[in-house]
Amino acid sequence: MDIDAALFDVFGTMTDWRSGVSGELASVGERAGLHADWPSVTDDWRRKYVPTLGAVVSGEAPWRSLDELHRVMLDEVLDERGLDAIGDADRERLVSVWHRLRPWPDAPSGLEALHRSPVITAALSNGGVGLLARLTKQAGLRFDCILSAELARTYKPDRRVYLRAAELLGIEPERLVMVACHPDDLEGAAGAGFRTAYIPRPLEWGPEAAPVPAPPGADLVADDVVQLARALAG
Amino acid sequence: MDIDAALFDVFGTMTDWRSGVSGELASVGERAGLHADWPSVTDDWRRKYVPTLGAVVSGEAPWRSLDELHRVMLDEVLDERGLDAIGDADRERLVSVWHRLRPWPDAPSGLEALHRSPVITAALSNGGVGLLARLTKQAGLRFDCILSAELARTYKPDRRVYLRAAELLGIEPERLVMVACHPDDLEGAAGAGFRTAYIPRPLEWGPEAAPVPAPPGADLVADDVVQLARALAG
Numbered sequence: 001m002d003i004d005a006a007l008f009d010v011f012g013t014m015t016d017w018r019s020g021v022s023g024e025l026a027s028v029g030e031r032a033g034l035h036a037d038w039p040s041v042t043d044d045w046r047r048k049y050v051p052t053l054g055a056v057v058s059g060e061a062p063w064r065s066l067d068e069l070h071r072v073m074l075d076e077v078l079d080e081r082g083l084d085a086i087g088d089a090d091r092e093r094l095v096s097v098w099h100r101l102r103p104w105p106d107a108p109s110g111l112e113a114l115h116r117s118p119v120i121t122a123a124l125s126n127g128g129v130g131l132l133a134r135l136t137k138q139a140g141l142r143f144d145c146i147l148s149a150e151l152a153r154t155y156k157p158d159r160r161v162y163l164r165a166a167e168l169l170g171i172e173p174e175r176l177v178m179v180a181c182h183p184d185d186l187e188g189a190a191g192a193g194f195r196t197a198y199i200p201r202p203l204e205w206g207p208e209a210a211p212v213p214a215p216p217g218a219d220l221v222a223d224d225v226v227q228l229a230r231a232l233a234g
Numbered sequence: 235m236d237i238d239a240a241l242f243d244v245f246g247t248m249t250d251w252r253s254g255v256s257g258e259l260a261s262v263g264e265r266a267g268l269h270a271d272w273p274s275v276t277d278d279w280r281r282k283y284v285p286t287l288g289a290v291v292s293g294e295a296p297w298r299s300l301d302e303l304h305r306v307m308l309d310e311v312l313d314e315r316g317l318d319a320i321g322d323a324d325r326e327r328l329v330s331v332w333h334r335l336r337p338w339p340d341a342p343s344g345l346e347a348l349h350r351s352p353v354i355t356a357a358l359s360n361g362g363v364g365l366l367a368r369l370t371k372q373a374g375l376r377f378d379c380i381l382s383a384e385l386a387r388t389y390k391p392d393r394r395v396y397l398r399a400a401e402l403l404g405i406e407p408e409r410l411v412m413v414a415c416h417p418d419d420l421e422g423a424a425g426a427g428f429r430t431a432y433i434p435r436p437l438e439w440g441p442e443a444a445p446v447p448a449p450p451g452a453d454l455v456a457d458d459v460v461q462l463a464r465a466l467a468g
Contacts, residue, residue, distance in 0.1 A: 030386065115371070119366065120367050120371060130403070133378050136378065142376070144371045144380075146379045146380060150402070168384070169363065170364035171366070
């Protein structure tokens with residue numbers, strides 16, 4: 001695949017949000033004397049993501065930062081689960097967990113290999129620029145550039161996010177590849193003229209989750225970021 | 235200085251634009267059979283920078299990317315110097331030299347030291363996002379985040395550039411330090427509420443240039459990026 005830059009999804013593709021968030025939920029909840037199936041509370045929180053961001057994409061809701069939307073979704077989940085005893089400061093702390101996730105084991109070394117190649121690497125996430133700067137620094141994820149849906153004031157998979165990234169990099173969409181474990185992200189990128197690379201993350205929703213089939217339209221499928229780097233950097 | 239992130243000027247502060255640009259001008263010009271004092275042509279090109287970008291800041295000229303403005307300024311200089319024999323492809327090549335400058339020797343290791351500290355590092359340059367991604371990757375300048383005046387559609391020292399950077403990082407201006415060898419950049423940042431750090435670059439305009447006195451208002455003065463990293467990261 002002859003490309004100039006590879007753009008990466010971050011939540012799920014490069015980082016393990018589920019274990020990081022459910023660990024913090026458990027710690028905060030138990031300090032408040034609450035008991036719950038914390039991984040399942042985490043999954044409920046994350047399931048609100050697609051419809052909540054979708055309302056911004058459709059124009060039904062105004063643009064707000066992912067931190068603000070995370071807080072709205074968290075308040076809904078804690079209410080639905082009867083976990084109202086978790087206070088305001090702890091809720092803010094939970095929102096900021098998304099700034100401190102751990103990477104999948106292959107992600108740092110795969111990115112380092114790409115950094116040493118001519119291929120430019122960039123994050124292209126629904127997380128904001130500040131969130132991504134903090135997250136990638138502490139997780140040891142070396143990107144050459146941080147890009148965010150925030151710079152288009154909408155969210156993936158809105159094609160305007162990918163077109164804005166191409167415009168900022170000064171690279172034609174067909175010379176860019178979007179890398180993600182989410183078929184809808186790759187479809188949005190393909191709709192903007194990008195090439196696409198799929199990486200399965202079977203543990204994204206925990207060990208019992210049903211496997212996601214590779215999207216049939218992906219230009220490339222790689223087991224992980226290290227294998228992707230070999231395919232892209234030669 | 236108790237700060238969360240350090241933002242760096244790039245042309246002059248982190249990279250040696252003069253030797254990179256004049257080397258390419260000499261190579262292009264001599265291939266076209268021309269003779270000139272190439273460092274002095276380079277200086278003429280760079281001297282157009284402040285008034286040309288200033289016209290965008292004042293609203294007198296529309297926003298255009300730095301690549302576009304570099305091309306306009308180059309055409310003017312080549313015309314003034316009687317170097318019209320340099321053709322279009324070579325002019326584009328000269329504009330792209332600004333994407334491939336060499337770093338000052340202390341800059342890569344100073345940035346690596348800051349990367350290992352809790353301080354977030356970001357480029358904050360008048361170069362565009364794509365230019366900066368290419369430049370920092372090939373120069374070995376490891377920033378945690380690439381920010382650009384392009385994201386505010388104006389140019390430094392317009393305070394809107396610094397305020398936009400603070401907004402994107404999600405950090406209050408007083409927790410940010412602007413690092414530059416140009417007093418006007420530090421004044422602009424101070425006007426937006428940033429702390430300021432001055433690094434002298436006595437060779438920026440070549441070995442015969444008059445020294446620039448350190449601006450009296452700077453919060454910190456460091457000899458180079460390594461010393462700055464020691465001061466900021468402790």
